[in-house]
Amino acid sequence: MKAIVIRKHGGPDVLSYEQIQDPSPEKGHVLVRVNYCAVNHLDIWVRNGMPGKSVVFPHILGCDICGTILEEFGDFRKGDKVIVYPAVDTSIPRVSFGIIGGFGKYGGGYAEIVSVPKKNIIKKPGWLSDKEAAAINISYLTAWNMLERSRCEKGDTILIWGANSGVGSAAILLAKAKGLKIITITSDKNKTALAKKLGADFVIDRSIKDVTLEVLRxxxxxxxxxxxxxxxxxxxxxxxxxxxxxxxxxxxxxTTGGEAVVNIRSLYSKEAQIIGAYLGSKSQLVSLHKFMKLKKIRPVIDSVFDLKDVKDAHQKMEESNQFGKILLQVSS
Ligand SMILES: NC(=O)c1ccc[n+]([C@@H]2O[C@H](COP(=O)([O-])OP(=O)(O)OC[C@H]3O[C@@H](n4cnc5c(N)ncnc54)[C@H](OP(=O)(O)O)[C@@H]3O)[C@@H](O)[C@H]2O)c1
Known part of the structure; x- marks a missing residue:
C-alpha cells in the first residue's frame, strides 16, 4: 500500500511517501481502507516529537479516519463506510487513553489501509459525506466534550479562542446550535469575516485589539x-x-506551550474552575452525530490535499493559514 511514513521526528521533510507492506490485523482488529484522513495539530506534535513521548518507528500519523471495512464482522459487512473512533488503550500511567496515529504503537490513517480495534468502528452516518465524516472525530468531538464540561446553558456567554482552528470552528458551530452567545478570537480581517459568517456574535481581532479589555467591555x-x-x-x-x-x-x-503563568488570586477569589478535556467518549461521538444531524450542522472544511501532498497540508496548518479542517484524500 501507499503510505506516508516517518522514520524520525522533525519538520515536514520527515514525511515520506512510500510503498510499504499492508498491515496484518492482530486479534480483535479489522482492516479499513482509508478514504479520507483529517490533519490535526496532534499530527504535528507527533511529527516533531515531544519530550517524554515516544512512537515506534517507522510510524504512520493520522487519527481522524473515514474509510471502508475490508472484512465482515459483527453487524458490519465488507464495503460498509465507517468512522474510526480514535482512542485506544494505553499503558502510560495517569493518562486516560492513547490515540490512533498519535504517540504510542498505533499506526494511523496516512496510509491506504489501517488496522484498528473492531470496538473502535462506528457506522458512518449516511447524511455525512466521507470528507465530513473524517473531519469530526477529533476537533468536533473534543469541542463537544468541552462544551458539555463547560456546563453552559442557553443564553450563557462563551469565549472561544482561535475561530479558524479545527477545535475553535467546531466549538463555534456547536455552541451556536446550543443557543450560547459567542465571543471568538481571530488574527486578521479574513478570519474575522469568516468567523462572523459562521455565527459568532462578537469577533475580536487580537492583532488590533486587546482581548481582555474587549471581552470585559x-x-x-x-x-x-x-x-x-x-x-x-x-x-x-x-x-x-x-x-x-x-x-x-x-x-x-x-499550541503556544504547556507552562503558563497565571493569576492564582484572580482564580480563587471568583471561585472559578479549570477543567481538562481529552477527546471525548465513543458514546459522546454518537450523541454528537445525532446533535449535528438534528441541528443540520456540517463541519467546516478548509481544503483537501492528496495524500502525497501531505507536506503542503502540514505547512498550511503550521502557518495557521486554514479556516476549518484540512483533509487528506487517501484512497478514491
Ligand atoms: N485534548 C484533546 O483531546 C485535543 C483534541 C483536539 C485538539 N487538541 C489540541 O488543541 C489545539 C488546537 O488543535 P487544532 O487542530 O484545532 O489546531 P489548529 O487548527 O492548528 O489551530 C491552532 C489555533 O491556535 C491559534 N493560535 C496560535 N497562536 C495563538 C496565540 N498566540 N494567541 C491566540 N491564538 C493562537 C491559531 O489562531 P490564529 O490563526 O489566529 O493565529 C489557530 O486558531 C492543539 O494544541 C491540539 O493539540 C487537543
Missing part, C-alpha cells in the same frame, strides 16, 4: 461564563482573567 465588566482554550501558555492568563464569578475555563491544548 462586551460583557459590561462581568466576564464570560466559560472559555474554550486550546491555545495554552499564551492565552491561559487572559482566559482566567475574563471569567466571571464561578466561571469555567475548559482546556484541551497547548
Amino acid at each position: 462586551l460583557t459590561n465588566q462581568v466576564g464570560v461564563d466559560a472559555v474554550i482554550d486550546h491555545v495554552g501558555a499564551k492565552t491561559w492568563p487572559i482566559s482566567l482573567e475574563v471569567l466571571k464569578v464561578k466561571g469555567r475555563m475548559i482546556t484541551c491544548g497547548t
Whole structure:
C-alpha cells in the first residue's frame, strides 16, 4: 500500500511517501481502507516529537479516519463506510487513553489501509459525506466534550479562542446550535469575516485589539461564563482573567506551550474552575452525530490535499493559514 511514513521526528521533510507492506490485523482488529484522513495539530506534535513521548518507528500519523471495512464482522459487512473512533488503550500511567496515529504503537490513517480495534468502528452516518465524516472525530468531538464540561446553558456567554482552528470552528458551530452567545478570537480581517459568517456574535481581532479589555467591555465588566482554550501558555492568563464569578475555563491544548503563568488570586477569589478535556467518549461521538444531524450542522472544511501532498497540508496548518479542517484524500 501507499503510505506516508516517518522514520524520525522533525519538520515536514520527515514525511515520506512510500510503498510499504499492508498491515496484518492482530486479534480483535479489522482492516479499513482509508478514504479520507483529517490533519490535526496532534499530527504535528507527533511529527516533531515531544519530550517524554515516544512512537515506534517507522510510524504512520493520522487519527481522524473515514474509510471502508475490508472484512465482515459483527453487524458490519465488507464495503460498509465507517468512522474510526480514535482512542485506544494505553499503558502510560495517569493518562486516560492513547490515540490512533498519535504517540504510542498505533499506526494511523496516512496510509491506504489501517488496522484498528473492531470496538473502535462506528457506522458512518449516511447524511455525512466521507470528507465530513473524517473531519469530526477529533476537533468536533473534543469541542463537544468541552462544551458539555463547560456546563453552559442557553443564553450563557462563551469565549472561544482561535475561530479558524479545527477545535475553535467546531466549538463555534456547536455552541451556536446550543443557543450560547459567542465571543471568538481571530488574527486578521479574513478570519474575522469568516468567523462572523459562521455565527459568532462578537469577533475580536487580537492583532488590533486587546482581548481582555474587549471581552470585559462586551460583557459590561462581568466576564464570560466559560472559555474554550486550546491555545495554552499564551492565552491561559487572559482566559482566567475574563471569567466571571464561578466561571469555567475548559482546556484541551497547548499550541503556544504547556507552562503558563497565571493569576492564582484572580482564580480563587471568583471561585472559578479549570477543567481538562481529552477527546471525548465513543458514546459522546454518537450523541454528537445525532446533535449535528438534528441541528443540520456540517463541519467546516478548509481544503483537501492528496495524500502525497501531505507536506503542503502540514505547512498550511503550521502557518495557521486554514479556516476549518484540512483533509487528506487517501484512497478514491
Ligand atoms: N485534548 C484533546 O483531546 C485535543 C483534541 C483536539 C485538539 N487538541 C489540541 O488543541 C489545539 C488546537 O488543535 P487544532 O487542530 O484545532 O489546531 P489548529 O487548527 O492548528 O489551530 C491552532 C489555533 O491556535 C491559534 N493560535 C496560535 N497562536 C495563538 C496565540 N498566540 N494567541 C491566540 N491564538 C493562537 C491559531 O489562531 P490564529 O490563526 O489566529 O493565529 C489557530 O486558531 C492543539 O494544541 C491540539 O493539540 C487537543
